[in-house]
């Protein structure tokens with residue numbers, strides 16, 4: 001049998017060829033550590049894994065195949081493994097340390113924001129939360145000593161499946177460590193019909209008043225009403241995903257007027273089926289651009305999604321979804337929307 005012809009397509013010339021300094025605003029610690037390092041951390045801690053073979057493990061914690069997950073809920077389930085492995089001060093310190101250095105070495109990311117939920121890494125209270133957060137900060141500090149051209153900040157995530165009281169503790173920790181490496185708060189986690197963004201307004205207000213950045217996961221899938229509630233009640237600086245607003249003109253006007261920046265994660269949205277295909281992605285990004293919405297491009301977690309920030313831009317460029325000027329603009333928007341730009345009074 002004759003092998004299929006492989007077409008060699010020369011990539012579109014772009015600013016990406018000039019090794020630009022890049023910014024990643026939306027990356028989960030649970031999805032960003034290389035599989036080999038996660039394997040090492042799991043063994044260092046004696047965690048019982050479902051397979052003793054490394055390649056099974058790579059498959060377990062990755063979404064490299066398009067048919068691996070069929071929904072956001074299935075995607076979220078993979079995080080249970082990575083969160084378990086990262087659930088100790090030692091593990092979270094090494095995770096954060098490795099992500100920052102790796103991002104700089106592989107893709108020249110010089111501004112990086114990493115998000116995680118510390119309460120999903122303390123083995124349900126068995127480990128002290130302050131130790132987990134301090135260890136993450138220590139990992140960040142060590143990486144920044146090695147790579148002084150990089151700046152990095154941590155975002156602590158509340159969760160849609162947590163009670164208000166648990167989420168209060170997370171915001172209080174973010175306030176305590178603000179100025180020591182924590183730069184913002186987020187709300188994420190599996191979709192929960194009983195969760196109310198509106199009810200969390202006092203918590204988000206406290207974080208904002210203290211100078212923390214506010215980014216909220218919404219408008220990824222589900223109902224656009226959730227995104228309305230987020231932008232009206234929580235008034236975030238940025239929204240994680242937010243692609244659903246491309247189907248609501250009034251919401252787009254509101255988002256544009258409020259200057260809310262969207263953190264779009266193309267590969268993630270395609271893998272979780274939040275976006276059907278490249279044509280829908282093209283429609284969404286073209287609509288957002290036409291309506292003046294500031295958009296940044298992100299990975300959501302490069303290891304888990306077998307991508308990099310460079311690949312995300314490349315996909316848009318090579319498929320004619322973004323021009324080189326659009327790529328340059330997205331790089332600039334990301335750099336200026338980083339919470340690291342804020343001056344912060346040390347406690």
Ligand SMILES: [Zn+2]
Pocket residue numbers: 026028188217240300
């Ligand atoms: Zn996310």
